[in-house]
Amino acid sequence: MKTSQRIVIIDYGIGNVHSIFNAISHLGYKNVLITSDLKLISKADVFILPGVGAFDEAMKNLKSRNLQEILNEQVIGLKKPILGICLGMQLFASFSDENGKHEGLNWIKGNVIKIEPSLNFSVPHVGWNNIFINQETPLFNNINLTHFYFDHSFHFSCDKTFISAYCEYGVKLTASIQYNNIFGVQFHPEKSQNNGLKLFRSFFNSVK
Amino acid sequence: MLKKRVIATIIIKNKIVVQSINFDKYLPIGSPIVAIEFLNNWGIDEIILLDIDTTKNKCEPNYELVQLATQKCFVPITIGGGINCIDQISKLMHSGADKISLNYSALHNEKLVTNAAKIFGNQCIVVSIDAIKIGNKYLVYDYINKSAINLEPSKLAFKVANLGAGEILINSVDRDGCYIGYDLDLINSVCNAVNIPVICSGGAKNANDFIEVFQMSNVSGASAANLFHFNEHSVNITKKSISDKINIRIETQANYLNSTFDDMFRLQKKQDEVLEKLLFTKIDKEII
Helix, strand or coil: CCCCCCEEEECCCCCCHHHHHHHHHHCCCCCEEEECCHHHHHCCCEEEECCCCCHHHHHHHHHHCCHHHHHHHHHHHCCCCEEEECHHHHCCCCEECCCCCEECCCCCCEEEEECCCCCCCCCCEEEEEEEEECCCCHHHCCCCCCEEEEEECEEEEECHHHEEEEEEECEEEEEEEEECCEEEECCCHHHCHHHHHHHHHHHHHCCC | CCCCEEEEEEEEECCEEEEEECCCEEEEEECHHHHHHHHHHCCCCEEEEEECCCCCCCCCCCHHHHHHHCCCCCCCEEEECCCCCHHHHHHHHHHCCCEEEECHHHHHCHHHHHHHHHHHCHHHEEEEEEEEEECCEEEEEECCCCEEECCCHHHHHHHHHHHCCCEEEEEECCCCCCCCCCCHHHHHHHHHHCCCCEEEECCCCCHHHHHHHHHHCCCCEEEECHHHHCCCCHHHHHHHHHHCCCCCCCCCCCCCCCCCECCCCCECCCCHHHHHHCCCCCCCCCCC
């Protein structure tokens, strides 16, 4: 098992970056950095875009740290793999409705919209929920249980060709997406115990 | 379907875990780092770490402790105690917190709830409300001034939900550390007032209390502290009994699915005949 990939967790001021760092380090990966340094980012093999935060604040921070350009260059230009987690995945979208309409990275056509389930379902959607895998993706190569920890009020609405798994919460919610080298999960693998750690392992194993 | 959450609360005083009784007496238990590692290994769904000294002593949250304690924590952890500005939340999120809990600040600084929700998203902001029963009425309890405030917990819950809170943690002062079961009337009054997830705390004695509160109210999670601190595999054993009636997550290898329990939900010894027939089975270490 290769553990020498240069992994960069993008630091844009908000997000539970340390939780993700702990989980990945626990798996034995040695070259893990939390950084917003453009030079270090350009040397990475693979990226994690963390979540936890509000969409507009996150985009504002990405821009003010000049991260949008370099991510476009690295992910779209050089096709380096990236895993977006929770809000990190939502940033891949064209637009979000959170706190007014805001433009995203526009890597995967789709909109981030408020969860509006029927009565008896509280929002945010918080807790462990089962996912239903509907397309093959390296992310779920190694798991035998399908519950993960979710915590979100908005969800990624996009064409079903991009959706690799969904979950049920009164309505169908996108649980994971993939488009070429761009991967995203709505749940938190860093907080989904062994099941989540296995997802990280599968993702990094799929990186050549 | 979304599963109900079995949550452990860890109360910190003077940097160690304590058993709290009625928000008044505190008995020492041990290291928070060890407590978190064990709860995590035993398959807890979520952890809430509350430092009850910081607001009282007017000091900063203990970032170093959070950083150390969360190193082996792969379930969500909420950190509370002494948070009164955005900068502190930011530092906590960089130290390993996933969510933060506001209690005193939510009472006295409404703007912080709104601003924090705007920056970190409302899913990150838990508002913790302490409630005390006076006569037939529930009132919010101010743990710093040790007195009740003329405000109903359900009204405060409704207010902070509108300000941007993503979850409510409702604690019963009267039942804290008393092992007499959750206060269902209090919990239902809060659940009925808001459309965000509610976590209840205070009074859990055994699996039955979890089953009762999950069946009799709309809580999204139920929390206990003392129940989990004093027995080996307390979480695995409690979750096994809860899972007979309620949809919860079972993930640990030691899942006690073939064990029997007495009326008090204590693990029973297997019958001699069963033990004699048991063969050793090799269980391979889970490869991640």
